[in-house]
Amino acid sequence: xxxxxxxxxxxxxxxxxxxGQNVPNCKKNVVVLILDEHNREPLKKGSVRFxxxxxxxxxxxxxxxxxxxxxxxxxxxxxxxxxxxxxxxxLPDTLVFFLEHHAIELKTTEIIFKKRNWIQRSEFxxxxxxxxxxxxxxxxxxxxxxxSTLQTGANIEKxxxxxxxxxxxxxxxxxIRMESQSWGNEHAWETDPLTKQNIEILLGSxxxxxxxxxxxxxINSLVIQPASSSKPWFFVHGQSQxxxxxxxxxxxxxxxxxxxxxxxxxKKLGDFSTPSYVLRNTGIEENSGSFSFLKQYENRRSLxxxxxxxxxxxxxxxxxxxxxxxxxxxxxDSNFIPQNEVxxxxxxxxxxxxxxxxxxxQWNDRKLQITFSRQYNYRSEYDKHNSFGMLGKNPQNxxxxxxxxxxxxxxxxxxxxGFRLDGRNISQDYGGKxxxxxxxxxxxxxxxxxxxxxxxxxxxxxVRMENHSYHxxxxxxxxxxxLGAMGWGVxxxxxxxxxxxxxxxxxxxxxWRFPGMNELFSNGLHHGTASIELGNMNLxxxxxxxxxxxxxxxxxxxxxxSFSHFKTAFNFINLEPTGxxxxxxxxxxxxxxxxxxxxxxxxxxxxxSKSDFFIPNLNAQIKSSIVxxxxxxxxxxxxxxxxxxxxxxxxxxxxxxxxxxxxxxxANYTSFPFWAPKNLExxxxxxxxxxxxxxxxxxxxxWSGSFQMNNALNQNYFNYLDRLxxxxxxxxxxxxxxxxxxxx
Amino acid sequence: MKNFSSTLIIFSILSILSSxxxxxGGKKGExxxxxxxxxxxxxxxxxxxxxxxxEFSDPDGPGGNNPTRFDTLHLQxxxxxxxxxxxxxxxxxxxxxxxxxxxxxxxxxxxFYLSNILGFNVTYSDQDSKxxxxxxxxxxxxxxxxxxxxLQVILKHQPRSKATAPGNINAGETDVxxxxxxxxx
Numbered sequence: 022x023x024x025x026x027x028x029x030x031x032x033x034x035x036x037x038x039x040x041g042q043n044v045p046n047c048k049k050n051v052v053v054l055i056l057d058e059h060n061r062e063p064l065k066k067g068s069v070r071f072x073x074x075x076x077x078x079x080x081x082x083x084x085x086x087x088x089x090x091x092x093x094x095x096x097x098x099x100x101x102x103x104x105x106x107x108x109x110x111x112l113p114d115t116l117v118f119f120l121e122h123h124a125i126e127l128k129t130t131e132i133i134f135k136k137r138n139w140i141q142r143s144e145f146x147x148x149x150x151x152x153x154x155x156x157x158x159x160x161x162x163x164x165x166x167x168x169s170t171l172q173t174g175a176n177i178e179k180x181x182x183x184x185x186x187x188x189x190x191x192x193x194x195x196x197i198r199m200e201s202q203s204w205g206n207e208h209a210w211e212t213d214p215l216t217k218q219n220i221e222i223l224l225g226s227x228x229x230x231x232x233x234x235x236x237x238x239x240i241n242s243l244v245i246q247p248a249s250s251s252k253p254w255f256f257v258h259g260q261s262q263x264x265x266x267x268x269x270x271x272x273x274x275x276x277x278x279x280x281x282x283x284x285x286x287x288k289k290l291g292d293f294s295t296p297s298y299v300l301r302n303t304g305i306e307e308n309s310g311s312f313s314f315l316k317q318y319e320n321r322r323s324l325x326x327x328x329x330x331x332x333x334x335x336x337x338x339x340x341x342x343x344x345x346x347x348x349x350x351x352x353x354d355s356n357f358i359p360q361n362e363v364x365x366x367x368x369x370x371x372x373x374x375x376x377x378x379x380x381x382x383q384w385n386d387r388k389l390q391i392t393f394s395r396q397y398n399y400r401s402e403y404d405k406h407n408s409f410g411m412l413g414k415n416p417q418n419x420x421x422x423x424x425x426x427x428x429x430x431x432x433x434x435x436x437x438x439g440f441r442l443d444g445r446n447i448s449q450d451y452g453g454k455x456x457x458x459x460x461x462x463x464x465x466x467x468x469x470x471x472x473x474x475x476x477x478x479x480x481x482x483x484v485r486m487e488n489h490s491y492h493x494x495x496x497x498x499x500x501x502x503x504l505g506a507m508g509w510g511v512x513x514x515x516x517x518x519x520x521x522x523x524x525x526x527x528x529x530x531x532x533w534r535f536p537g538m539n540e541l542f543s544n545g546l547h548h549g550t551a552s553i554e555l556g557n558m559n560l561x562x563x564x565x566x567x568x569x570x571x572x573x574x575x576x577x578x579x580x581x582x583s584f585s586h587f588k589t590a591f592n593f594i595n596l597e598p599t600g601x602x603x604x605x606x607x608x609x610x611x612x613x614x615x616x617x618x619x620x621x622x623x624x625x626x627x628x629x630s631k632s633d634f635f636i637p638n639l640n641a642q643i644k645s646s647i648v649x650x651x652x653x654x655x656x657x658x659x660x661x662x663x664x665x666x667x668x669x670x671x672x673x674x675x676x677x678x679x680x681x682x683x684x685x686x687x688a689n690y691t692s693f694p695f696w697a698p699k700n701l702e703x704x705x706x707x708x709x710x711x712x713x714x715x716x717x718x719x720x721x722x723x724w725s726g727s728f729q730m731n732n733a734l735n736q737n738y739f740n741y742l743d744r745l746x747x748x749x750x751x752x753x754x755x756x757x758x759x760x761x762x763x764x765x
Numbered sequence: 766m767k768n769f770s771s772t773l774i775i776f777s778i779l780s781i782l783s784s785x786x787x788x789x790g791g792k793k794g795e796x797x798x799x800x801x802x803x804x805x806x807x808x809x810x811x812x813x814x815x816x817x818x819x820e821f822s823d824p825d826g827p828g829g830n831n832p833t834r835f836d837t838l839h840l841q842x843x844x845x846x847x848x849x850x851x852x853x854x855x856x857x858x859x860x861x862x863x864x865x866x867x868x869x870x871x872x873x874x875x876x877f878y879l880s881n882i883l884g885f886n887v888t889y890s891d892q893d894s895k896x897x898x899x900x901x902x903x904x905x906x907x908x909x910x911x912x913x914x915x916l917q918v919i920l921k922h923q924p925r926s927k928a929t930a931p932g933n934i935n936a937g938e939t940d941v942x943x944x945x946x947x948x949x950x
Contacts (some may be wrong), residue, residue, distance in 0.1 A: 308773055345939045345942055347939065347942060348938055348939050351935060399789070405922075405938060406922045406938065419789060421789040448787045451789075452789055454798070454826065455829075497825065497829050543828075544828055544829060545828050546826070546827040546828055547825070548847065553827060553828040554828075555828070603827060603828055603829075604823070604831070604832055604835075605823045605826060605827040605832070605944060606799050606800055606801065606802055606821060606822075606823050606826075606832075606941055606942075607799070607939055607940065607941060607942055608939060608942030608943070609942075610827055610828075612828075
């Protein structure tokens with residue numbers, strides 16, 4: 022009964038019930054297994070100090086200890102981990118311990134080589150770094166992983182990878198796709214980053230394991246799993262922009278049933294400000310909570326359950342909701358500088374409300390991993406002007422989306438192959454005015470992965486098939502089409518860690534993406550851009566071919582990395598102006614429609630860093646990123662591709678009276694968008710700008726914290742990737758302070 | 766195998782527990798939207814009144830189908846018209862007249878009339894609680910000679926920003942913006 026997961030699952034609801042058994046006091050041989058707390062990978066070459074002897078862990082993280090008794094003490098350590106002392110209370114054949122590996126705290130854009138030979142741009146831990154605690158999901162990605170963000174004002178952000186966003190950058194949670202992307206770019210991801218243990222960016226072949234459509238890449242976040250070493254913590258964050266902040270708490274606990282954790286966050290911000298004026302109605306209020314349960318069985322089997330809830334109310338810049346094209350032109354032509362705007366915490370129209378619920382269960386043993394999840398998203402949008410009459414308080418748009426997902430992964434290799442079978446059932450409904458259709462869909466995918474470890478060039482092959490089928494109810498056209506297709510992707514990754522003392526990785530492959538429902542069937546007025554957006558039922562699936570390479574070389578204290586990515590995509594779906602106007606009682610609106618063309622893209626990232634720069638513990642880094650994404654034969658990029666950016670950073674570490682300080686100075690230059698499509702620009706393109714951030718993290722006993730000053734020069738600037746840049750500048754200087762206390 | 770079966774049962778229970786009936790839970794909000802602008806122009810000569818009705822109507826709102834009615838204003842030269850506007854929602858059955866709501870929210874709304882016809886004048890004959898014009902009721906004076914041109918009728922929503930008479934067309938956002946062709950004979 023002890024190992025029956027059904028019983029243990031039911032015990033969740035009866036927390037006072039427990040099971041015990043008698044155990045011998047000593048055992049002749051016990052295997053100690055040390056795993057990375059974050060990714061559960063074995064930590065080899067770790068040390069176990071036991072009875073004045075040191076035992077080194079082998080390739081699978083294991084070490085054999087002789088004559089172990091109850092009450093004995095082990096001291097576990099590993100390079101890059103804090104040592105940990107464990108007293109033995111139980112004597113199974115295998116003792117599993119987890120160490121927190123700090124090597125993955127590197128919060129740079131440099132590509133980190135994992136044990137698996139993939140190109141991964143970055144991986145970081147949201148709750149680990151105190152400066153992260155006040156950031157949104159997209160801000161964390163921007164700061165820690167080098168991703169750009171497409172913004173709609175101060176609080177709505179979406180990550181941009183390889184110049185792509187929206188449907189082409191897939192967000193996964195524990196390998197399960199989050200589906201609300203079809204609601205367009207003016208919506209942030211509904212998730213609290215502090216419910217995540219770590220976040221990784223997957224590019225190229227690796228992204229194919231989860232889907233064929235991650236043409237820009239995939240962002241996979243791993244939900245916090247309670248561990249035996251987890252400690253409770255809480256934090257308080259305050260900032261000058263918005264005159265608010267957030268508070269959060271994490272409480273792990275264990276019973277004989279298993280390991281539990283509860284987490285909660287509350288955030289409240291008022292209006293943001295540029296250096297010159299208040300951005301009225303840009304506040305936000307969020308609350309979220311999560312609950313996790315982990316039951317570990319013998320032989321590394323485990324059952325993990327997780328529940329999350331997330332609610333947000335986001336204000337939209339008051340004067341950005343315009344009536345028609347004339348209003349937009351008038352605003353741009355007048356070079357509007359708002360007067361007499363006063364700070365407020367209230368969130369009025371226009372605004373968005375969103376709710377997200379997530380239930381997740383995963384059974385894991387050494388052979389198989391079975392995952393189930395259900396997600397529900399609800400969003401309501403309120404235009405600046407409420408409707409007339411009794412119905413005036415209703416939102417102008419409502420969307421509901423429910424998704425049931427499953428995934429079965431074969432962990433133990435069969436003839437060198439690993440497999441994944443996954444599927445999801447999607448149901449979307451809408452209320453209010455028509456914009457995207459009601460639909461139901463089923464998607465099934467099958468992935469296979471084969472590793473060829475022989476030789477200096479380690480090769481990994483991934484293949485994936487997907488089948489999509491949908492039934493849409495397109496009310497405004499009076500049609501109920503059934504549509505679908507089957508597609509495939511393939512990727513090959515080749516890695517050599519010792520090529521002329523450098524790391525070298527190549528990846529090539531093919532992506533396939535079925536058009537989104539908004540691209541096929543949207544039909545309505547977009548208030549934010551004062552345009553009519555029309556779907557295109559004739560769109561075909563996108564097919565993209567890519568090749569990318571990474572070179573990383575270390576020469577003493579200097580390290581260098583270069584990442585290159587080339588892609589060509591066919592039937593690339595893009596929203597373009599038709600040149601026509603649609604006449605309505607509210608005036609004339611320009612009409613945009615989804616169309617397909619062939620595109621080519623090129624991304625080049627460089628990074629050079631030097632440790633002990635002039636003085637010990639001072640590290641310097643310079644990195645740059647160039648993105649081109651354009652139609653064949655065109656010299657201009659597509660709309661919304663990030664401009665050239667160059668970042669220089671100095672970081673230092675100093676201990677003073679037991680307090681460890683990690684001060685940082687960062688200068689980030691963003692250029693004028695030279696390759697922006699000027700013919701599609703309705704306003705003036707923003708000039709280049711330099712932003713300076715400075716601050717320090719500090720650690721003292723169980724306390725950690727951060728003091729930061731962003732946009733320290735209080736620079737006036739317009740962000741090319743902000744969809745509201747026609748109406749207002751970006752926010753000015755921001756002071757923030759964060760304090761976190763870990764309770765031992 | 767036993768563990769596998771048990772896991773499937775747990776996931777099935779979770780699935781049933783998490784099933785939420787309707788996706789929007791019966792919320793499905795409706796609104797009242799302006800789809801139609803109707804102009805009722807009354808001209809009285811020697812005690813005899815002539816009533817003309819002109820209309821712009823786009824029942825499905827912005828996007829979708831083209832407007833179903835878009836009239837040209839035929840007016841007589843050298844006349845004075847008493848004009849009332851009706852703002853209607855044709856997407857509802859029965860049709861909803863939203864004009865009373867605009868009067869009720871008069872401190873946030875104002876109609877503006879722009880014409881390129883020389884000698885064509887519009888004067889407000891209604892006002893909100895603060896004495897500023899709304900523009901649902903107006904008087905039009907046509908020039909003495911025949912002419913062709915346009916008349917643009919704009920309704921601005923100006924919460925907290927409505928200016929005193931004659932008003933500020935640059936404030937707020939647009940609820941109605943229709944440019945009628947005008948023929949004065």
